[in-house]
Structures are given as structure tokens and as C-alpha cells.
Amino acid sequence: MTQSNSPSADHIIHISGLNKSFGDLHVLKDVDLTVCAGNKIVVCGPSGSGKSTLIRCINRLEAHDSGTIQVDGKELGDDLRAVEEVRREVGMVFQQFNLFPHLSILENCTLAPIQVRKVPRPEAEKQAMALLERVRIPEQAHKFPNQLSGGQQQRAAIARSLCMTPKIMLFDEPTSALDPEMIKEVLDVMLDLAEGGMTMIVVTHEMGFARTVADRILFMDEGRILEDASPTEFFDSPKHARTKEFLSQILDQTGH
Amino acid sequence: MSMPSRESSISPAAWMRANLFATPVDGAITVIMGGIIVMIAIPVIDWALLSAIWVGSDGSQCRVEGAGACWPFVTAKFNQFIFGRFPDEEQWRVISVFVLGGGAIAWLAWPNAPAKARIAVFLLMAFPFLAALLLAGGVLGLAPVETNLWGGMLITLVVAFVGIVASLPLGVLLALGRQSELPIVRLVCVGFIEFWRAVPLVIFLFMASNMLPLFFPAGVTVDKLVRALVAVALFSSAYMAEVVRGGLQAVPKGQFEAALSLGMGYWRAMVLIVLPQALRHVLPGIVNTFIGLFKDTSLVYVIGLFDMLGVITVNLTDPVWFSAQTAATGYVFVAFIFWIFCFAMSRYSVRLEENLGQSRGANSYASLR
Numbered sequence: 105m106t107q108s109n110s111p112s113a114d115h116i117i118h119i120s121g122l123n124k125s126f127g128d129l130h131v132l133k134d135v136d137l138t139v140c141a142g143n144k145i146v147v148c149g150p151s152g153s154g155k156s157t158l159i160r161c162i163n164r165l166e167a168h169d170s171g172t173i174q175v176d177g178k179e180l181g182d183d184l185r186a187v188e189e190v191r192r193e194v195g196m197v198f199q200q201f202n203l204f205p206h207l208s209i210l211e212n213c214t215l216a217p218i219q220v221r222k223v224p225r226p227e228a229e230k231q232a233m234a235l236l237e238r239v240r241i242p243e244q245a246h247k248f249p250n251q252l253s254g255g256q257q258q259r260a261a262i263a264r265s266l267c268m269t270p271k272i273m274l275f276d277e278p279t280s281a282l283d284p285e286m287i288k289e290v291l292d293v294m295l296d297l298a299e300g301g302m303t304m305i306v307v308t309h310e311m312g313f314a315r316t317v318a319d320r321i322l323f324m325d326e327g328r329i330l331e332d333a334s335p336t337e338f339f340d341s342p343k344h345a346r347t348k349e350f351l352s353q354i355l356d357q358t359g360h
Numbered sequence: 361m362s363m364p365s366r367e368s369s370i371s372p373a374a375w376m377r378a379n380l381f382a383t384p385v386d387g388a389i390t391v392i393m394g395g396i397i398v399m400i401a402i403p404v405i406d407w408a409l410l411s412a413i414w415v416g417s418d419g420s421q422c423r424v425e426g427a428g429a430c431w432p433f434v435t436a437k438f439n440q441f442i443f444g445r446f447p448d449e450e451q452w453r454v455i456s457v458f459v460l461g462g463g464a465i466a467w468l469a470w471p472n473a474p475a476k477a478r479i480a481v482f483l484l485m486a487f488p489f490l491a492a493l494l495l496a497g498g499v500l501g502l503a504p505v506e507t508n509l510w511g512g513m514l515i516t517l518v519v520a521f522v523g524i525v526a527s528l529p530l531g532v533l534l535a536l537g538r539q540s541e542l543p544i545v546r547l548v549c550v551g552f553i554e555f556w557r558a559v560p561l562v563i564f565l566f567m568a569s570n571m572l573p574l575f576f577p578a579g580v581t582v583d584k585l586v587r588a589l590v591a592v593a594l595f596s597s598a599y600m601a602e603v604v605r606g607g608l609q610a611v612p613k614g615q616f617e618a619a620l621s622l623g624m625g626y627w628r629a630m631v632l633i634v635l636p637q638a639l640r641h642v643l644p645g646i647v648n649t650f651i652g653l654f655k656d657t658s659l660v661y662v663i664g665l666f667d668m669l670g671v672i673t674v675n676l677t678d679p680v681w682f683s684a685q686t687a688a689t690g691y692v693f694v695a696f697i698f699w700i701f702c703f704a705m706s707r708y709s710v711r712l713e714e715n716l717g718q719s720r721g722a723n724s725y726a727s728l729r
């Protein structure tokens with residue numbers, strides 16, 4: 105693994121010495137991570153290991169306690185303007201979709217471009233329709249979120265994020281709340297996105313997806329990144345005993 | 361309430377058997393409740409209609425033994441009930457305000473009316489100033505009318521409208537402040553809310569009318585009505601804040617986070633995403649607070665503003681209309697006016713809720729637009 109610790113031009117995300125606690129609970133411990141533009145990173149690990157907290161720090165939904173996070177050349181800190189600039193470039197997809205229930209799917213997609221990026225409405229709608237096409241739900245554009253299936257909602261949420269034309273996409277267990285038959289339709293959309301060259305950080309336990317898409321797979325445990333390896337290394341010769349244990353559990357469960 | 365038309369095809373007897381006398385217990389309840397209703401209804405109808413006096417130029421007939429409601433009193437004082445002592449030749453200004461405001465409100469309440477947003481902006485932004493101008497006068501060749509001449513339903517509506525229009529935005533700000541990450545903001549908001557909620561409105565009104573002037577520098581006077589308006593607005597915004605807070609808590613945190621993650625700032629996320637959902641959750645509570653506020657306006661009477669109750673009290677000393685039934689008739693009339701307004705608000709909120717579907721109805725949000 106060649107990982108330099110100084111920010112460089114092709115490091116779109118550069119995290120060093122990151123620490124985060126919730127009260128007495130030390131959730132992230134001295135985390136270092138660099139991500140190059142176009143990288144696909146899959147993050148896995150047991151529940152409570154800090155995966156969500158890590159990616160939520162990247163768009164500052166959580167404020168970190170110490171260390172530095174640079175995203176797209178901007179350092180995240182108390183400077184709200186920088187934070188909002190970063191958030192515009194970083195899309196996030198949540199486990200619970202978090203579509204806005206009082207807006208139609210199309211409005212969900214156009215709201216931020218119109219309000220934040222000041223895109224004229226007709227243009228925003230055209231772009232939104234193109235992206236809804238891309239996630240294969242153009243016919244749902246004028247429905248409301250609660251009229252869609254879970255898989256459709258998650259694809260709409262992905263389209264909503266893409267409407268801001270982000271440089272980076274964060275996914276926090278995007279398929280965990282879905283019925284098994286809907287997981288594939290969402291993973292297919294993510295696959296398509298990966299092929300398009302998007303920089304992606306994906307928290308997931310879908311190991312099939314990780315194997316085909318990831319450039320690197322991170323294994324987190326108790327607030328540390330224990331393993332940071334290519335898929336082949338990760339599955340065939342993990343370095344840590346904890347990784348092996350986790351892999352055997354998860355592969356057992358999913359019957360691979 | 362009228363029966364849905366599809367039920368009118370079954371005979372009344374069959375309907376009664378099914379709904380009123382299905383079981384012996386049902387039958388007994390029907391008979392007892394029916395008895396109670398009749399026992400109450402007979403004297404009320406007798407007083408208000410059968411034994412009531414309908415015409416007369418003074419209270420002489422109402423003084424007769426066994427006379428019911430003295431309706432000529434209401435007819436004779438009707439102008440006062442509506443306008444207070446607003447000069448007769450200027451009352452067209454009050455009527456204009458009623459028509460403008462009432463028209464705008466009716467427009468907004470009308471399902472699927474066009475341009476609702478523009479009407480709402482007019483009602484909330486332009487109308488208050490226009491109304492103040494028309495009512496107070498003193499500009500554009502309108503004769504000034506001192507607020508101590510305003511009275512009756514006019515005062516009730518002015519106080520209620522200002523209270524309602526001010527309390528929602530203030531309440532929202534207080535509710536947001538109560539959740540703020542800044543301790544000082546939180547402290548101020550909680551302090552404000554708890555202070556105003558813990559003291560009866562009457563006391564604030566007394567303080568606004570009697571004590572406040574002592575704190576103003578000599579020569580500075582603030583109109584009594586304005587002071588009362590401020591007291592009512594602040595009082596009801598404290599209540600509104602607590603209602604809104606309940607709504608804010610019902611919106612999942614993920615909604616705010618999703619908005620932030622799309623690059624929206626705090627205010628955009630609140631105004632566009634969180635508040636529309638929060639306010640819909642607590643719509644019944646909001647309307648309930650409005651209704652409470654509307655009825656509380658009758659308290660301004662204690663500080664000498666002549667609302668409809670004040671009109672009754674003043675006229676009790678009028679020897680022309682003196683009778684045992686005069687006061688009761690006046691109170692019933694005023695109660696009826698209040699009831700009409702509050703009932704209308706209540707029905708409107710029921711309809712809004714039905715449209716919203718409140719629960720998981722497929723189109724629960726679609727139907728509002």
C-alpha cells in the first residue's frame with residue numbers, strides 16, 4: 105500500500121489523525137485515509153465500529169474532535185462556508201433514503217440544484233429527468249416518496265444526490281433497509297455509477313459488490329482501520345485475525 | 361349534520377334501529393341522552409324563540425314577567441356590537457377592512473383556488489398595513505380615528521388577527537431557538553416561553569395597560585391597543601412555540617441531514633424541508649392555539665378596550681334597555697358570534713387534516729397543493 109501522509113493534488117480526500125468521541129465513547133481513533141479521484145472504497149466492519157461516523161465526518165454531518173479532513177482541497181472545520189462548499193461536492197445516500205416526503209420525486213431532485221446551485225428550473229428539471237432515467241425510474245417523477253417501493257426510493261435518493269453533480273458519493277449501507285429482491289436494482293445503479301468514474305466511498309456488507317467494484321476495501325474495528333487492501337488481498341489473504349473472523353461470519357451469513 | 365345521501369335510501373325506522381336501538385344498552389343510552397337533550401333544549405328554545413321579544417324600540421316589553429330573550433336590544437345596539445364607537449360616517453373603512461381580510465381568507469380556504477401564494481403574501485404582508493392605515497386614518501385625507509373609539513367585533517378581530525399572524529412566526533423562531541446549539545439562545549428562548557406560559561394573560565394585559573407607562577420616559581405614550589396587541593402576540597407565541605416544538609420533534613433527524621448533505625444551509629433546510637413537515641404534523645394543535653387565542657381576545661375588556669363584552673356592560677346602565685333579560689341576551693349573542701368564528705376555524709382545520717390524510721394515505725402531501 106502506497107499511502108502518503110501529505111495532501112497531494114490527486115488526493116480528493118485526505119484524512120489524517122482523525123479522532124471523534126461521543127461523550128466518553130471514543131468512536132474514531134487516529135484514523136488516516138487518503139482517497140484519489142475516481143477511487144471506489146468499500147468500508148466494512150462490525151456494528152458500532154465507526155463506519156457511519158467516519159463517512160459522516162467527510163461531509164461534516166459529524167464534527168471531528170482532532171485531526172484534519174481535507175475534501176477537494178478544502179479543510180473541514182468551523183468555517184461554515186467551506187463546509188457548505190464541500191457538501192455541494194459530496195453526495196450522500198442514507199440507509200433510510202431520507203427522501204423529502206412532502207415533495208414529489210422530481211421536486212426532491214430539483215430543490216437543491218435550484219436553491220443552492222441557482223440552476224434555472226427548466227434546466228434543473230431536464231437534468232433531474234435524465235438522472236431519473238439513468239436510475240431507471242423516470243415514470244415515478246411525479247409521484248411522492250411514499251408511493252414508491254424501497255428500491256425505487258433509494259434509486260430516487262441516488263438521483264437526488266447526483267443532481268448536484270457531486271465529485272464524491274458517500275453511501276451508508278444503502279441496501280440494508282431493503283428487501284432482498286430490491287437490493288440488486290440499487291447495486292446495479294451503483295455499479296453503473298462506478299463505471300462512470302465517480303469517486304465513491306461505500307459502507308456495505310455486500311461482499312459481491314465489494315469484490316467487483318472496489319479498488320480498496322477497508323475493514324474497521326473499534327474505531328480503527330485495521331485492513332486497507334485490494335479485494336484480492338482482502339478476501340484471499342487478510343492480515344488481521346479480526347478480519348478473517350469477520351469475513352467468515354459475513355460470508356457464512358450471505359451463503360457465499 | 362346532514363346524512364350522507366346514500367343512507368337516505370333506507371327508511372328512518374331502519375336507520376334508527378341500526379344506529380340507536382341495536383341492543384338494549386344502546387336503547388337505554390339513546391333514551392337517557394335523548395331525555396337530557398330534550399330537558400336542555402326545551403327551556404333554551406323557549407327562552408330564545410318562543411317567549412322571546414322580537415320587536416320594540418325600548419326595553420319595556422322585555423321587562424314583562426316571563427319574557428324571554430330581548431332581541432330588540434341586539435338590533436338596536438348592533439352597530440356598537442360590530443364597530444364600537446367608530447364614527448358612523450367612517451364605518452365604511454371598517455367594512456372595507458372586513459371585506460378585504462375576509463375575502464383574502466375565504467380565497468385561501470377555497471379548495472384549489474388559483475394564486476394562493478400571492479393572496480397569502482397580500483394577507484400577511486400588505487393587508488396589516490393597509491388595514492392599520494384605513495382604520496387609524498390620519499393620512500391620505502382619512503380622518504384620524506383614535507383607537508379608544510374602536511370597539512366591538514372590530515377590536516376582537518384586530519386583536520385576534522394580529523395575535524394569530526404574529527404568533528406563528530414568533531413561535532417558530534422560539535421553537536427553533538429552544539433547539540439551538542448556542543446555550544445563550546436556548547436559555548433566552550426557554551426563559552421567554554416559560555415566563556409567558558406561567559402567568560395568566562389578564563395579568564399581562566393589566567401590566568401592559570397600567571404598569572408599562574411608568575417605564576416609558578415622560579412624554580412617550582404607546583397606544584393602549586398597541587400595548588395589548590403586543591402582550592397578546594407574545595403570550596400566544598409562547599404557546600405556539602411549544603406546539604411547533606412537538607412538530608419539530610416528529611420530523612426525523614435524517615430529513616435535516618439529507619438537506620444539509622445537499623449543500624443547504626441551516627435556514628434553507630429548516631424552511632424548505634423541516635418546517636413544512638413539522639407544521640403539518642401539528643396542524644390541529646396550531647388551530648387549537650388560534651381558537652384559544654381568539655377567545656382570549658375577550659380579555660382585553662378588562663383593560664378598558666370595548667370589545668363585544670364591553671358593549672354589553674356599557675349598555676347595562678342604559679335605562680332605556682334596562683331589563684332582567686338584557687344582559688343574558690347580549691351574552692348569548694356575543695357567545696354566538698364567537699362560536700361562529702371558532703367553529704369555522706375548527707371545521708377548516710378538520711378539512712385540512714382530511715386533505716393531508718394525516719397518516720400514511722398515499723397522497724397525504726399531494727393534496728395540499
Ligand SMILES: Nc1ncnc2c1ncn2[C@@H]1O[C@H](COP(=O)(O)OP(=O)(O)OP(=O)(O)O)[C@@H](O)[C@H]1O
Pocket residue numbers: 126129131149150151152153154155156157158
Ligand atoms: N450521535 C451519537 N451520539 C452518541 N453515540 C453515537 C452517536 N452516533 C454514533 N454513536 C455511537 O458511536 C459508535 C459508532 O457508531 P457508528 O454509527 O459509526 O457505527 P457503525 O460502524 O456505522 O455501525 P452500524 O454497522 O451499526 O451502522 C456506536 O457505538 C454508536 O452507538
Ligand SMILES: [Mg+2]
Pocket residue numbers: 155156157276277
Ligand atoms: Mg452505520
